[in-house]
Amino acid sequence: MSRFNVRKVAVLGAGVMGAQIAAHLVNVNVPVVLFDLPNSKEGPKSAIALKAIENLKKLKPAPLGTPELAARIQPANYEEHLDLLKDCDLxxxxxxxxxxxxxxxxxxxxxxxxxxxxxxxxxxxxxxxKLGAVLPEDIKPRFCGIHFFNPPRYMALVELIATPATQPLVLDQLEAFVTTTLGKGVVRAKDTPNFIANRVGIAGMLATIHEASQFGLSVDVVDDLTGKKLGRASSGTFRTADVVGLDTMAHVIKTLQDNLGPEQANDPFYPSYGTPPVLAALIEKGALGQKVGAGFYKKEGKAILRLDPATASYVPAGKTADPLVERILKKPAAERLKLLRESSNPQAQFVWAILRDAFHYVAVHLADIADSAREVDFAMRWGFGMKQGPFELWQDAGWLQVAEWVKADIDAGKALCAAPLPAWVFEGPVAEAGGVHTPAGSWSAAQSTFVPRSNLPVYARQHFPESVLGSGAVDPLKSGTELFKNDEVRVWTLDGEVVIASITAKLHLISPTVTEGLLKALDIAEAGYQGLVIWSPDDVFSAGANLEALMPVFMKHGGKGIAPEEKKLQDMMLRMRYAAVPTVAAVRGIALGGGCELAVHCAQRVVAMESYVGLVEVGVGLLPGGGGLTYIARRAAERAPAGADLLPFLKDGFQAAAMATVGTSALESRKLGYVLDSDIVVPHKDELLFVAISQAKALAAAGWRAPAKALFPVAGRNAKATIQASLVGMRDGGFISKHDFHIASLIADVVTGGDLDAGTLVTEDYLLALERKHFCSLLDHPKTQERIMGMLQTGKPVRN
Structure with missing residues (x-):
């Protein structure tokens, strides 16, 4: 397949979705022209697009990786700028x-x-x-649907929809671009109303509203039951509707009503597509959800109120699930569904009812809306935040048993409609396989066979793609050739050329055992491989140092007893930096504290776009002690011209460490200095390992030599005094606590080199010794001990 080179994109429409699609494009370095109607009032003709671009900087969650990226979006209007379309590839x-x-x-x-x-x-x-019918004949083969989910930066799902005239190559090229460049999970949907995710999701929300009314449950209880406890997005059902916008939800419902009635598709679930009276009433009085401050929920000051449909008024929210039901929802799938179905508890009956409705719906509609069950499950996972799609849960709980339960409810008139489950549910390949997902592929009701996953070349970049339950996907941590393993690190290789080190400890916390494992990985890599990649197959690179593992030593010897362990950690970081082979940190998710320090000491970082990187030790009353502050001082010296004042180059790094600032994207982390301009940002998390291995090989092929150990200048005592003066102002103004002041002063001491003249040349070992000294002294401080114990007990920082 030839590569589709997208040099520039035009987005037509600067509304909520158009502007945010444009924002995501510039996040991944794709230039954009954003069009809208010409302004009919005073001011520039492209005022509508200009206003939308400016508004992107204010939205939360932020659609832009950094606010400065808004400047890369070119505003345009349909009256003056249509010629710009000629330069756009998409x-x-x-x-x-x-x-x-x-x-x-x-x-x-x-x-x-x-x-x-x-x-x-x-x-x-x-x-x-129907949309494509109006286009000229030469454009029709290049036209399709591309449905982003809101907000486009954060939602993984993009549905691609072909028309009968769409060239297959066009869809393949677009899928490759959306996957690799935009970092999205692509599902190909049939051209049916609301496609897959909204078809199933909105039908599910309507069923939930109906069943909640049947069982007399309030909106806050329903949201607690249908959120994380059910393996779904934390916003549940009604809060999700508020976030999406009740008018938007009503529009999607109307699409079902207009296209699936007896005169069109004769959908057996059509009667359940009626607009719920409670939704219609809210829309009529303008309560459209979060964007206007009121919907199913309303915020008054700090209080969260919920709608009481019986009185049409708002009352205090906060009711939660019955503890009995909460315990049931923690059980394995088969036991969970059995207990829910057999319970007399109204909340349990409600949860069983909405799951039954979902199973019934997707089985009846599979042949019409999707090429296979895999597309349905991925669409619901990526578009609606479910941990398991409906077919996966059904299969996990026991395919035929659940099918019999659903059939019994249909026969008893408890289901939303009387349509029977399709015959393939009970007999033939699906029944014999125990579900719709198998190693051979996922069930296509339209083709009556199991369909394998796409084999487009773009997916060769995903060594371990996200998979559905039952597909027989390999466990990354049991793959390849194992070279070494201890309790918290697995060292292995996929190709016999690059070593992979995977931290397996909880949250990938760095303990002495992890340090030992990483050193062993370096030894193996240096003995006969091209490089070392540090990678783990989940959304945690490392959450930092394992303080609990050091507790026995601390209890016996105090802070001074930790110094030797801290020295071992620092020495390991230097081994990473000065290794005889290139070391690559493949960062995905969180890289905090010691995890950040590990990443910055590697030769290169390959970072997933949505990663969170920062030195956060202040939160537990400590300073970075694994070389993080030494890194900040050295980077300032490297960036500054010879003989220049180092303070301006040091200021941002000091502030980030002292304020525990975390980059909330790879792009923000680049601004903080934890990701360098020479590092690679990868939009799709499942391509991270492929790119990291490729980078390790490229560095080796280019004749990798570790940087030479060298002396570098520090800012000295005058710079420290300047920082200290600003800290005094913050302390005296009540912006930081006395203990925060104390920690920040010690951080300043390290990054400026302590009591030295400006420009004094030092070694990394000199600054690491300062780090170690102050780190251990803080361990003995009562206020730090309060913070550590608070974090270990509650998981939340203590600000004392």
Missing amino acids: VIEAIAERMDWKLDLYTRVAPFIAPHAIVASNTSGLSIS
């Missing part, structure tokens, strides 16, 4: 969900679209074939 239409408006826009822009460009509509459920 055109994404994202205007309001009105068929007539979209068709009118397509007619207007079609003459300006480049002859090779892909054109895609970001509709949440309109017919892609």
